[in-house]
Amino acid sequence: MAISQMLTIAAIATGAVAQLKTCSNNGTFSCQSSSKSPTCCFNYPGGALLQTQFWDTDPATGPDDSWTIHGLWPDNCDGTYQSSCDSSRQYTNITEILKSQDRSDLVTYMDKYWVSNSGSSESFWEHEWGKHGTCINTIKPSCYSDYSPQEEVGDFFQKVVDLFKTLDTYKALESAGITPDESKTYELSDIQSALAKIHGNATPYLGCDSDSLSEVWYFFNVAGNAIDGQYKATDTLSKTSCPSSGIKYLPKSSSN
Template sequence: MHFYTPKSVLVALAAVNTIGAYAGLTTCSSSSEVLSCHNTTEASDLCCFNYPGGSLLQVQFWDTDPSIGPSDSWTIHGLWPDYCDGDYGEDCDSSREVSDVETILKNQGRTELLEYMETYWLSDDESSNEFWAHEWNTHGTCINTIDPSCYTDYYENEEVGDFFQEVVDLFKSLDTYTALSDAGITPSNDKTYTLKEFQSALGDIHGGYEVTLLCDDDTVYELEYYFNVYGNAVDGTYEPAAPLSDSSCPSSGIKYPLKDSSSKSKRATRSHSRRRRQ
């Protein structure tokens, strides 16, 4: 079994920043950690147990109309907490909604994180800052283990920076493009592939588990890696898990088109917003 263990990133704040030194989430005792979605009794410490959103999905885009991001990489959609039955909540805490993620990350000294997001976390129909705010407001506020009450010496929006850092760290551990390429699945405007071929290739980086692969008709555009987590969503251990929703792609004839650099100026009608699954 493959385990993804994210590394905590301790950020040294700039001298002009009056927030103070980074303190971080309260440490979870290994003896008290329970794998999310696997508890048999009520968890006593909800800062160390993801609930009710115990299934965490790392979601990636393959956008080609317009083409978004590097031609040799998928891009980030987000990290979504789902209930353990495939249902989910959204917009869970309006009091912690933000509108300017870029400024928050700059004020926290997370410039390298911001630069990475500017390349690999992009929207096809709005500004990056609007997209990031949507992902935090809609999904990040639903992750209970990064609630401000779970922090030591909490400062405003600390959990926002931690959320984006964790999403990026998890994305880096799931190099979809390379996994597919190593299996002979490369972008093409002529070739097609089977769902089984995709699942076999991606299972190699996801503990042998399938992913949820989404298509517009027969063209792949998105996928979802499912995880359960020991501990909190930032310092915890992510364990690959079986998907809780079905793929929408056909069993064969799946198109995986090239990204066309000439189409970057187009504006797509498809929103980044989450689609209800069939």
């Protein structure tokens, strides 16, 4: 499928306002330019940004009627990626940082929708920031016009949540008659079609664990910086791990 139509993500005003430097190249999308130089207004090499989600059933995490947040990952426009790019900013106090920025409501939301199935939420957030957030070049401290320590951390987590709120995977599947069930199975193409409707007609990546639906990754190209730039939905750069048919979508309650 060709690159899809533009999908602009509206900012949700919560917490501090980003003081990132103004970008004048909002018409230049990442992964779609001959430029190979990272700037505060051009995401490179991690030009594609992925809003990733989990469907955990064993053990179950989050509400029974919602997928949960995995993260926001920069991808090198080809399915490869950098990781853990700045050890000096691999913080171990994400909750404290967010609360110090008057983002307590954000923490409350994350406690419900951004949870780990194998450890504390705090350690999960630390991992996602350290491994992926530090590799987004357009939110480096040098990209702020009036930088406050750890300001980019709050902006990162707020942006992930804002994107997640625009991509309600559970409702999109439910609208297509695809609901969690112990015995029903579904076609890959039907699941992809249902999710493309909330993603600018672009096909997301679907992940399966033993033929059971477990992950979705929504790919974007971005013009400007990763926080207040313009997001455009694009097709997956990764091959699905799900079969073409016989996909299970187990209810979370099945693990209780």
